[in-house]
Amino acid sequence: MSEIFNRIKCPEDIxxxxxxxxxxxxxFLRDKIVKTISKTGGHLASSLGTVEITIAxxxxxxxxxxKIIWDVGHQCYSHKLLTGRIEEFPTIRKYDGLxxxxxxxxxxxxxxxxxxxxTSISAALGFARARDHLKEDYEVIAIIGDGAMTGGMAFEAMxxxxxxxxDLIVVLNDNEMSIAKNVGALAKHLSHLRMEPHxxxxxxxxxxxxxxIPRIGTTMLKKAEEIEEHxxxxxxxxxxxxxxxxxxxxxxxxxxxxxxxxxxKRAKNIKGPKLIHLITQKGKGYEPAEKDATKWHGAIPFDxxxxxxxxxxxxxxxxxSDVFCDTLIKLAEEDERIIAITAAMPDGTGLKPxxxxxxxxxxxxxxxxxxxxxxxxxxxxxxxRPCAAIYSTFLQRAFDQVFxxxxxxxxxxxxxxxxxxxxxxxGPTHHGLYDLSFLRAIPGIIIMAPKDENExxxxxxxxxxxxxxxxxxxxxxxxxxVRMDPPEEWETxxxxxxxxxxxxxxxxxxxxxxxxxxSILAAEKLNNYGIRAYVxxxxxxxxxxxxxxxxxxxxxxxxxxxxxxxxSGGFGSAVLEALTEAExxxxxxxxxxxxxxxxxxxxxxxxxxxxxxxxxxxxxxVKKSMQLAK
Ligand SMILES: Cc1ncc(C[n+]2csc(CCOP(=O)(O)OP(=O)(O)O)c2C)c(N)n1
Numbered sequence: 306m307s308e309i310f311n312r313i314k315c316p317e318d319i320x321x322x323x324x325x326x327x328x329x330x331x332x333f334l335r336d337k338i339v340k341t342i343s344k345t346g347g348h349l350a351s352s353l354g355t356v357e358i359t360i361a362x363x364x365x366x367x368x369x370x371x372k373i374i375w376d377v378g379h380q381c382y383s384h385k386l387l388t389g390r391i392e393e394f395p396t397i398r399k400y401d402g403l404x405x406x407x408x409x410x411x412x413x414x415x416x417x418x419x420x421x422x423x424t425s426i427s428a429a430l431g432f433a434r435a436r437d438h439l440k441e442d443y444e445v446i447a448i449i450g451d452g453a454m455t456g457g458m459a460f461e462a463m464x465x466x467x468x469x470x471x472d473l474i475v476v477l478n479d480n481e482m483s484i485a486k487n488v489g490a491l492a493k494h495l496s497h498l499r500m501e502p503h504x505x506x507x508x509x510x511x512x513x514x515x516x517x518i519p520r521i522g523t524t525m526l527k528k529a530e531e532i533e534e535h536x537x538x539x540x541x542x543x544x545x546x547x548x549x550x551x552x553x554x555x556x557x558x559x560x561x562x563x564x565x566x567x568x569x570k571r572a573k574n575i576k577g578p579k580l581i582h583l584i585t586q587k588g589k590g591y592e593p594a595e596k597d598a599t600k601w602h603g604a605i606p607f608d609x610x611x612x613x614x615x616x617x618x619x620x621x622x623x624x625x626s627d628v629f630c631d632t633l634i635k636l637a638e639e640d641e642r643i644i645a646i647t648a649a650m651p652d653g654t655g656l657k658p659x660x661x662x663x664x665x666x667x668x669x670x671x672x673x674x675x676x677x678x679x680x681x682x683x684x685x686x687x688x689x690r691p692c693a694a695i696y697s698t699f700l701q702r703a704f705d706q707v708f709x710x711x712x713x714x715x716x717x718x719x720x721x722x723x724x725x726x727x728x729x730x731x732g733p734t735h736h737g738l739y740d741l742s743f744l745r746a747i748p749g750i751i752i753m754a755p756k757d758e759n760e761x762x763x764x765x766x767x768x769x770x771x772x773x774x775x776x777x778x779x780x781x782x783x784x785x786x787v788r789m790d791p792p793e794e795w796e797t798x799x800x801x802x803x804x805x806x807x808x809x810x811x812x813x814x815x816x817x818x819x820x821x822x823x824s825i826l827a828a829e830k831l832n833n834y835g836i837r838a839y840v841x842x843x844x845x846x847x848x849x850x851x852x853x854x855x856x857x858x859x860x861x862x863x864x865x866x867x868x869x870x871x872x873s874g875g876f877g878s879a880v881l882e883a884l885t886e887a888e889x890x891x892x893x894x895x896x897x898x899x900x901x902x903x904x905x906x907x908x909x910x911x912x913x914x915x916x917x918x919x920x921x922x923x924x925x926x927v928k929k930s931m932q933l934a935k
């Protein structure tokens with residue numbers, strides 16, 4: 306059988322399968338996903354949970370004519386396998402290989418790309434309206450998880466969809482999990498619906514009874530509708546969605562292909578927006594993932610038999626996220642106003658130990674970065690000392706909240722920006738390459754980047770001492786392996802003051818964050834060529850230490866800036882602005898950073914080599930300028 310399945314080139318190939326074959330196909334897909342992801346790593350648990358939904362979608366709908374739009378896109382591995390990407394599947398998330406998410410450039414079956422959450426209903430509504438305007442004829446289906454449904458945009462889209470009344474199907478994939486356990490009032494509402502499926506029957510029979518009453522007078526009909534409305538609030542499931550203008554279908558078992566096929570067929574015949582509520586199990590079919598869906602949300606390469614990771618972890622060097630959490634715990638022990646906020650990422654941001662220690666002093670607000678920021682602003686305005694821990698890429702969502710709600714009011718919110726810089730296999734949707742640029746544009750915020758995990762501690766202590774908006778951005782992964790100072794040695798860093806780490810003469814390398822150590826190494830290598838380079842750990846992207854920039858520019862007439870951020874508007878731009886302001890015109894400035902383009906996915910080291918974000922990259926840039934000067 307697997308030979309037939311291996312030959313699937315497009316969804317058309319599965320349309321002739323009978324029920325049994327479709328179930329065998331589910332086993333085949335699961336096997337393929339587990340085997341492949343055990344080698345590459347990836348979003349295993351989410352993709353294992355959507356296997357049957359994907360099969361039924363492709364069985365009933367006609368992709369690419371019908372538009373299947375996945376939210377986040379991390380659960381779409383079966384979709385990739387059924388849409389002509391079986392052979393390339395082993396390359397998933399590797400440099401030059403398939404993306405780990407949906408991507409328009411990758412396949413005509415990916416009508417909309419994703420990576421960030423809660424976009425699918427908005428995009429699907431856009432497709433539906435375009436279809437109506439252009440008088441075309443196709444189905445539009447958004448598949449969104451219960452976690453992604455906690456994002457404000459999903460509600461904004463439903464509000465609009467219920468008003469516009471276009472034909473649109475929303476499939477709610479409810480596995481009770483975000484990355485961690487899904488939280489919030491909506492999660493409670495969904496769990497209520499899951500508990501009481503008999504209400505569905507009640508609703509259906511009530512409506513059909515009303516319909517069957519012959520020649521009902523208008524007043525009677527009105528009364529009946531009123532009764533239904535009132536009853537709805539008492540007993541009809543999906544009342545939330547129905548009130549928003551959606552026809553609610555469910556809850557149904559999202560692993561029963563036959564039932565899914567019937568349900569999708571039925572939904573096609575209902576006018577307007579529909580929401581199909583499906584219950585699934587995250588990690589289904591692979592026992593370790595079923596038991597611990599959070600751990601297996603984003604799996605590292607593993608041994609299938611044991612479930613143990615196969616890449617050796619260097620446990621001696623702590624991860625930046627863990628150092629952040631340890632630091633916050635220590636600071637929170639001293640100041641009970643310190644409180645943590647996460648947007649559905651207690652594990653990824655490292656905050657779990659804080660949650661365990663201070664369960665009443667952490668808020669998981671759902672996948673709602675905008676709310677997380679303004680909520681933090683409110684907490685700060687009322688006297689708390691909030692720390693909003695958000696991945697750099699996801700803070701992009703909340704630019705205006707940082708601007709309008711935090712900085713404009715000078716509120717002391719501390720932003721812990723994890724995953725600043727290149728993040729690797731998740732690629733362009735997840736690289737944190739823009740924060741220095743977009744935050745730098747906002748007046749009044751202090752932006753710091755530590756050279757190592759020890760400095761991270763002092764930066765957090767400093768941030769709470771400064772009493773104004775502060776962002777600390779640090780990279781994904783482990784630190785440098787330096788000695789860690791105990792809390793009594795943490796210093797409050799003087800605002801906007803850099804530190805010179807290496808003496809020089811011919812030029813000065815001004816570096817931020819994780820480019821500082823490669824810069825020191827580069828200076829040592831340049832020494833072998835007789836070139837003496839200063840290395841400065843700038844520490845602050847804002848306010849910039851203009852004094853040292855101007856001094857070294859005048860002294861060496863050659864500056865090299867190094868940052869793991871886009872060059873557009875980043876740290877290098879800040880240095881250039883400082884030189885312009887000081888009217889320095891005789892200084893060569895070379896800026897090292899990421900070019901003005903979306904950076905692809907791939908191993909972090911491969912990407913750093915490619916874009917010259919290494920000591921050799923710095924040496925090459927300097928050597929080139931020396932040759933030019935000859
Ligand atoms: C804006 C944004 N914030 C955070 C994330 C990180 N993230 C990826 S998947 C996920 C959980 C999604 O849960 P759900 O939609 O229920 O899908 P499941 O994985 O449970 O199938 C989160 C928080 C993201 N992708 N986008």
